Amino acid sequence: MALLQISEPGQTTHPHKYRLAVGIDLGTTNSLVAAVCNGEAKVLLDEEGRSLLPSVVRFRENGDTQIGYPALAEVVNDPMNTISSAKRMIGRKTSDIKTLRDHLPYQFDDESANVPRIITVDGPRSAIEVSAEILTVLKKRAEYVLDGELDGVVITVPAYFDDAQRQATKDAARLAGMNVMRLLNEPTAAAVAYGLDEGSEGVYAIYDLGGGTFDISILRLNKGVFEVLATAGNSALGGDDMDRLIAEWILDEIDHAELSTDNQFLRQVMVVARAAKEALTDNDSTVIKLCLPEGATQDISLNRSSMNDIIAPVIDKTLLPCRRCLRDAGLDKADIDGIVMVGGSTRVCSVKEKVEAFFQRKLYTGVDPEQVVAIGAAVQADILIGNHTTGDMLLLDVIPLSLGIEIMGGMVEKIIPRNATIPVTRAQEFTTYKDGQTAMSIHVLQGERERVSDCRSLARFELRGIPPMVAGSGRVKVSFQVDADGLLSVSATEATTGTETRVDVKPSYGLTDAEVEQMLRDSIVHASDDIQARQLAERRVDADRAISALESALAVDGDAYLNESEHSALLECMKSLQRVKDKGDVDKIKQAINTLNELSGPFATRRMNASIREAMAGHNINEFSE
Amino acid sequence: MQILFENNFFDLFGIEKAYSLDRQLLRDRFRDLQKKFHPDNFASATEQDRLVSVQYAALINEAFATLDDPVQRGRYMLSLDGISTDEELDTQMDPEFLMQQIELREELDAARSSSLDALNRLSDKVESDFSARMARVGEILDGADDSELDRARHLVRELQFLSRVRREIEEVEESFY
Numbered sequence: 001m002a003l004l005q006i007s008e009p010g011q012t013t014h015p016h017k018y019r020l021a022v023g024i025d026l027g028t029t030n031s032l033v034a035a036v037c038n039g040e041a042k043v044l045l046d047e048e049g050r051s052l053l054p055s056v057v058r059f060r061e062n063g064d065t066q067i068g069y070p071a072l073a074e075v076v077n078d079p080m081n082t083i084s085s086a087k088r089m090i091g092r093k094t095s096d097i098k099t100l101r102d103h104l105p106y107q108f109d110d111e112s113a114n115v116p117r118i119i120t121v122d123g124p125r126s127a128i129e130v131s132a133e134i135l136t137v138l139k140k141r142a143e144y145v146l147d148g149e150l151d152g153v154v155i156t157v158p159a160y161f162d163d164a165q166r167q168a169t170k171d172a173a174r175l176a177g178m179n180v181m182r183l184l185n186e187p188t189a190a191a192v193a194y195g196l197d198e199g200s201e202g203v204y205a206i207y208d209l210g211g212g213t214f215d216i217s218i219l220r221l222n223k224g225v226f227e228v229l230a231t232a233g234n235s236a237l238g239g240d241d242m243d244r245l246i247a248e249w250i251l252d253e254i255d256h257a258e259l260s261t262d263n264q265f266l267r268q269v270m271v272v273a274r275a276a277k278e279a280l281t282d283n284d285s286t287v288i289k290l291c292l293p294e295g296a297t298q299d300i301s302l303n304r305s306s307m308n309d310i311i312a313p314v315i316d317k318t319l320l321p322c323r324r325c326l327r328d329a330g331l332d333k334a335d336i337d338g339i340v341m342v343g344g345s346t347r348v349c350s351v352k353e354k355v356e357a358f359f360q361r362k363l364y365t366g367v368d369p370e371q372v373v374a375i376g377a378a379v380q381a382d383i384l385i386g387n388h389t390t391g392d393m394l395l396l397d398v399i400p401l402s403l404g405i406e407i408m409g410g411m412v413e414k415i416i417p418r419n420a421t422i423p424v425t426r427a428q429e430f431t432t433y434k435d436g437q438t439a440m441s442i443h444v445l446q447g448e449r450e451r452v453s454d455c456r457s458l459a460r461f462e463l464r465g466i467p468p469m470v471a472g473s474g475r476v477k478v479s480f481q482v483d484a485d486g487l488l489s490v491s492a493t494e495a496t497t498g499t500e501t502r503v504d505v506k507p508s509y510g511l512t513d514a515e516v517e518q519m520l521r522d523s524i525v526h527a528s529d530d531i532q533a534r535q536l537a538e539r540r541v542d543a544d545r546a547i548s549a550l551e552s553a554l555a556v557d558g559d560a561y562l563n564e565s566e567h568s569a570l571l572e573c574m575k576s577l578q579r580v581k582d583k584g585d586v587d588k589i590k591q592a593i594n595t596l597n598e599l600s601g602p603f604a605t606r607r608m609n610a611s612i613r614e615a616m617a618g619h620n621i622n623e624f625s626e
Numbered sequence: 627m628q629i630l631f632e633n634n635f636f637d638l639f640g641i642e643k644a645y646s647l648d649r650q651l652l653r654d655r656f657r658d659l660q661k662k663f664h665p666d667n668f669a670s671a672t673e674q675d676r677l678v679s680v681q682y683a684a685l686i687n688e689a690f691a692t693l694d695d696p697v698q699r700g701r702y703m704l705s706l707d708g709i710s711t712d713e714e715l716d717t718q719m720d721p722e723f724l725m726q727q728i729e730l731r732e733e734l735d736a737a738r739s740s741s742l743d744a745l746n747r748l749s750d751k752v753e754s755d756f757s758a759r760m761a762r763v764g765e766i767l768d769g770a771d772d773s774e775l776d777r778a779r780h781l782v783r784e785l786q787f788l789s790r791v792r793r794e795i796e797e798v799e800e801s802f803y
Contacts, residue, residue, distance in 0.1 A: 222657065225657045324800065384666060384669035385669070385670065386669070394666060421687040422687070423680045424687055425688070481684070484680070545670070549670060549672040593673075600674050605678050608663075612682060615662055618640070
């Protein structure tokens with residue numbers, strides 16, 4: 001039956017062509033790439049057989065950037081140019097990371113900039129560019145191992161990432177030349193890896209403590225549907241903070257006050273602090289060896305129970321989000337069937353002990369906590385690209401933080417509550433408050449607090465052209481849409497006079513399109529590549545995608561929902577796109593794709609409308625037959 | 627491009643229009659629909675298919691969230707009968723209920739500076755007020771006597787008040803940890 005085909009488009013587009021898609025875990029400390037090969041998801045290794053890529057990038061004067069292990073090796077020697085933990089800075093303003101910066105050795109350029117840039121010997125670099133470098137290495141690794149170009153990627157982000165952080169991550173992928181099919185929440189990805197592994201049903205909490213982020217998500221698993229009931233977390237809390245507490249303890253122990261401003265020494269202390277933490281996972285005590293200036297050394301011993309006391313504040317801080325998450329899900333601890341432990345920091349023994357004591361439930365630690373997120377992302381990528389080699393499933397995720405707009409008195413009115421299932425759309429009407437008011441400014445915010453100053457400012461825009469009227473009679477409808485990536489778009493319509501004015505949001509944070517374009521140019525100059533050629537290749541792929549998707553839709557439903565002239569108009573439009581594509585003018589291809597999209601709009605709507613009617617009728621038939 | 631949906635949410639899920647509903651069935655139907663309409667099903671379909679599916683998936687989510695929540699469900703069923711529970715349009719409340727609300731707020735303020743036990747007692751009280759009203763709303767909405775609909779409207783508005791107190795209790799509870 002035709003309608004069934006709509007729900008499984010993956011199987012209708014070139015069923016014989018296997019397309020390459022990977023899942024990427026872009027982590028604070030380490031990053032990984034995984035893919036489904038022969039029906040099994042696995043992490044892809046580098047040429048030396050290593051799965052992890054340290055998320056560290058070192059910029060050098062000669063432009064020869066080091067990424068991963070070689071950069072990690074230079075962290076202590078070249079602290080100012082070797083950037084680690086970029087994920088903690090991505091999508092944040094300079095003022096947002098002010099407290100964070102006190103712990104970082106880097107120098108930032110413009111204090112007031114929306115996108116902070118770190119000054120390096122190779123010029124200023126934003127966290128977005130640093131992340132793009134890491135993604136590029138993973139992309140090359142995947143293309144080498146899988147022997148072909150990638151058709152699409154799924155990139156994971158902390159569930160608690162706000163709109164700005166998600167958008168910035170997507171910008172990084174764009175810089176790296178990737179087709180991002182989905183931004184997937186890390187705990188959800190982990191649940192996929194576990195759920196498919198164990199075929200479990202029930203309610204699970206995913207406790208994900210990484211290097212710099214903490215997420216807790218509660219999911220219900222039922223017949224292949226992974227439904228996130230609630231999520232909570234802290235996007236600036238993780239293993240890094242434990243390392244810092246241990247480092248501060250070390251600094252107290254050594255009694256060399258003058259060294260506490262020495263960047264190189266501080267980096268060394270952070271490195272040995274982390275090593276001590278890792279050593280105490282398997283051992284009861286460890287000896288920390290420090291190199292002091294002028295060749296002196298000092299040994300400090302630390303045992304596990306002292307370390308547990310030092311890092312306790314970090315772990316305790318994760319329990320409040322756990323409580324909130326349970327409550328938002330409307331559940332008690334007793335309703336949870338198990339806790340899945342994810343993220344490198346859950347290797348720390350006292351994390352496991354405290355989480356188990358809090359939930360009083362079984363902990364699942366079976367899959368490598370560092371690989372599980374990438375594995376889940378690979379499975380989702382395989383499904384989205386249309387291969388479906390690991391079976392079918394559906395992920396229903398939520399928005400982590402409420403969205404609202406500024407109202408009078410510097411207060412925020414919530415429009416979409418946190419933990420609403422995405423995609424979600426909401427509209428709200430606002431009225432003019434002054435006589436003759438012809439413009440209205442709209443300020444979009446994200447966060448739970450009531451005051452504007454306590455929430456994250458996402459966008460500001462002005463709606464003009466409201467016809468002058470008495471106060472209260474001008475009406476503006478503001479529509480919010482959050483897509484399946486958790487990304488927001490807002491539009492506003494002035495509807496009093498029937499003449500509608502639409503405005504699309506320009507983000508007040510992050511990079512503008514022009515900036516991304518410029519970076520793209522810069523990075524390609526570095527790679528001595530041809531930007532025109534790359535853009536043309538990308539547009540041609542878009543064109544092929546549009547044509548093949550429409551072809552298969554027409555083959556199935558064309559006759560049912562289009563009359564003859566509509567059908568032939570679409571075919572003609574497709575042919576013309578094909579011709580433009582072959583000629584090779586980037587802008588014209590883009591234009592022709594848009595034209596085709598617009599023309600096929602009514603067709604898409606009719607098919608989907610029929611499909612929903614069919615689904616509703618199906619229920620009623622079931623009822624009679626039951 | 628906007629989708630046009632003219633049925634009510636109960637029809638969407640193919641369940642009987644009633645306040646007392648089978649939440650499990652609702653959830654099952656919700657999942658079945660998202661298995662068909664969620665944008666993940668259209669990742670390699672046309673751009674337009676994706677845009678339309680986002681709108682349908684959002685509609686299905688909204689419908690589920692509305693029917694699954696007892697207060698939202700009450701508001702929605704009244705709105706189907708043309709009865710608004712919008713607070714801005716109607717500021718009249720039962721004076722006795724308002725008095726109780728003021729007392730609740732005072733108790734909440736007192737609990738804030740006293741103990742978790744005091745807060746839990748308050749929470750139990752709010753929960754029982756909530757359940758009692760919910761049950762009554764169900765009886766009216768599922769009953770045959772339309773003359774009581776105005777009573778249901780008042781009760782739903784009181785439920786909205788109580789849910790706000792519930793949220794505040796939760797916030798105070800967090801401050802204890």
